[in-house]
Amino acid sequence: MPSLSEEDRKAILELAHQGVLHAVLYDRSLSSYPTTGIFAERRGLFVTLHVAKRLRGCIGVMEGSAGLGENLARCAADAALHDPRFSRMRLEEMGALEIEVSLLTPPRPICAEEVEIGNHGLLVERGPRRGLLLPQVAVEHRLSREQFLGETCAKAGLPREAWKEPETKLYGFQCEILAETQSPLAEKQSPRQ
Numbered sequence: 431m432p433s434l435s436e437e438d439r440k441a442i443l444e445l446a447h448q449g450v451l452h453a454v455l456y457d458r459s460l461s462s463y464p465t466t467g468i469f470a471e472r473r474g475l476f477v478t479l480h481v482a483k484r485l486r487g488c489i490g491v492m493e494g495s496a497g498l499g500e501n502l503a504r505c506a507a508d509a510a511l512h513d514p515r516f517s518r519m520r521l522e523e524m525g526a527l528e529i530e531v532s533l534l535t536p537p538r539p540i541c542a543e544e545v546e547i548g549n550h551g552l553l554v555e556r557g558p559r560r561g562l563l564l565p566q567v568a569v570e571h572r573l574s575r576e577q578f579l580g581e582t583c584a585k586a587g588l589p590r591e592a593w594k595e596p597e598t599k600l601y602g603f604q605c606e607i608l609a610e611t612q613s614p615l616a617e618k619q620s621p622r623q
Contacts, residue, residue: 561586
């Protein structure tokens with residue numbers, strides 16, 4: 431996967447940050463976003479939010495049905511407001527927010543033996559059930575290949591061993607990960623008295 435320029439990386443992270451802040455302030459996604467250059471590309475992406483180093487939301491799209499700008503604005507807002515695992519983000523959390531944007535390559539069929547931890551993300555499909563885990567999940571949780579396959583099946587609501595069955599489809603993809611290590615608002619906000 432060709433690497434992005436530093437300028438594109440900064441612009442993507444800035445748009446994601448604006449998208450989260452706008453969602454927290456106004457309860458909706460940005461209606462205005464860039465649509466040219468990198469933002470016109472149709473790519474899958476995930477926006478992952480951490481507050482004080484803890485997962486706070488993660489929402490994405492596998493296929494880029496719209497331009498990167500539109501999908502990024504929508505996924506940033508959805509990660510802040512609509513991840514069913516978490517309550518909605520609050521303004522006071524913005525100072526400790528860290529954002530990670532994962533830009534995905536198109537998924538390709540893959541055999542279990544070809545899965546490389548840290549290199550591949552996984553998509554498992556069987557009938558209407560789908561489960562997806564980003565490559566960094568396997569690294570962060572120190573999963574073996576078999577554990578990663580099993581966790582992805584579990585996320586799809588399938589038995590952990592379902593990846594061994596011929597009716598289960600496996601797809602691999604790669605990510606370019608862009609990470610904001612500290613919120614731009616962190617230094618501007620003073621602690622509450």
